[in-house]
Amino acid sequence: MNTSQIACRLPGVVAPLKVLIAGAGIGGPAAAFWLSRIGCDVTIVERSPKLRATGQQVDLTGQGIVIMRMMGIEDALRAARCPEPGMRFLDHRGTSKAFFPVDTSGKALYSPTHEVEVMRGDLVHILYEATKDLQGVKYIFDSHIKHFTQDEGSPAGKVHVTFSDNRQDDYDILIGADGIGSATRKLMQGPSSPDPHRDLGVHMAFFTAPSREGDTYDWTVCHIPGGKAIMTRKDRPENIRVYLATRVGFAALDAATTLAEQKAALAEQFKGAEGWQVERFLRDLEKSSEAEDLYCQRMSQIRLPEGAWSRGRVVLLGDAAYCPGAIGGGVGTTAALIGAYVLAGEVAKQWKNNEQSPGAFSVEEATKEYERIVRPFITGNSDMSSWMVRLWLPETRFGIWVIHAIAGLAAGLRIDKFMGNSRTPKEPLKLEYPDYFESGPGR
Secondary structure, three states: OOHHHOOOEOOOOOOEOEEEEEOOOOHHHHHHHHHHOOOOEEEEEEOOOOOOOOOOEEEEOOHHHHHHHHHOOHHHHHHOOOOOOEEEEEOOOOOEEEEEEOOOOOOOOOOOOOOEEEEHHHHHHHHHHHHOOOOOEEEEEOOOEEEEEEOOOOOOOOEEEEEOOOOEEEEOEEEEOOOOOOHHHHHHHOOOOOOOEEEEEEEEEEEEEEOOOOOOOOEEEEEEOOOEEEEEEEEEOOEEEEEEEEOOOHHHHHHOOOHHHHHHHHHHHHOOOOOOOHHHHHHHHHHOHHHHHOEEEEEEEEOOOOOOOEEOOEEEOOHHHHOOOOOOOOHHHHHHHHHHHHHHHHHHHHHHHHHHOOOOOOHHHHHHHHHHHHHHHHHHHOOOOHHHHHHHOOOOHHHHHHHHHHHHHHHHHHHHHHHOOOOOOOOOOOOOOOOOOOOOOOO
8 A cells, every 4th residue: 555645543543643743944844744645634833923934044965855856845945046156265355265166066076055055934935835735734823832741651642732822632743843942852851851952162143134236145254363253145136144153252142132132242242353344244233124133042953862852752853853053064954854754754654554453553663763764864964073163263363364275275176176077977866765655756
């Protein structure tokens, strides 16, 4: 029997398998897409009163591209692709020191700009449009999980959920896809569990500013003495996205709780800094209405011990379980799509086993297999040590000069590799995970 045609129903129960997903970002809707294929009744609850379609530029690589094709959203994503030609290192005068162009040929040895780069908000909208009208899928906004308990030891057990409006309901599976600060994770682990955040030693701020004539679509990087950097990316004519990174001055930034306090703390950190267009962007931060989207936090990873991605019928997905960090090189978004696909696929596989042997369905087995399959990808792509951060944000002018020298040399040596035929183009990407839904590329 084709797994995609299986009606997801519990033994002896007419109602379909009920799944609650916390978080309407990327991983949650992606999981809903696949779960709807097997007839599940899926509710996505989102704390925000509407889609949180803000955020930075995100990228898809490798298996993320394969899965977006399987979901049928490749054309929409490529249409929303940011027109970024590559990454450029600038000195404090704005002079180019190195340039790494985007690679779509498969021949480049290194390309910081990936083949599929979109704004997070565009990806969120695309996933929402792909799922909002699917049979069995519904979204509830301006609500969140207040508390839950779950039955122990019974194949037909439930997760009993109380929502923020005190409404109560029961579910067969609860998926926490509510981001790096996941409230679901905190409720699942309990107050005595250790903090899973691994601090990377960098405070990163992101905001939008008005564009000016002469602004390019390059991803620009300008290092500033004192362990700081200013970066820009541009995805549309009228705006430019500004990133301020620092590995010093955390006390004031951590203490800032309001938007005004965060702006003031950042302005103090970068005031008088020897960096390209710093004064312009600090003025924009203070006075521009576009800068009201300021997002500022410490960069960190989520590292849960083996076996801790789930507990009973509650399972974590995406950044809630395994955030690789904001400089993960496309790993975070790709990992969310892989995780959503594998988690839903393991639920489908368990249900198929149940059809052959009634009563064999096990949420716990599905979640354990999901972690076993996905964890090696996360482990292999999130090994980021503190010395890498120090190298990226040097303290001294000499350290910046070294970065520029190395980048310039690498960019120069790379030209013949990128323009010539010294490497064979990549083979078409193939699904490296089980084809749970018989919908792999070419089907």
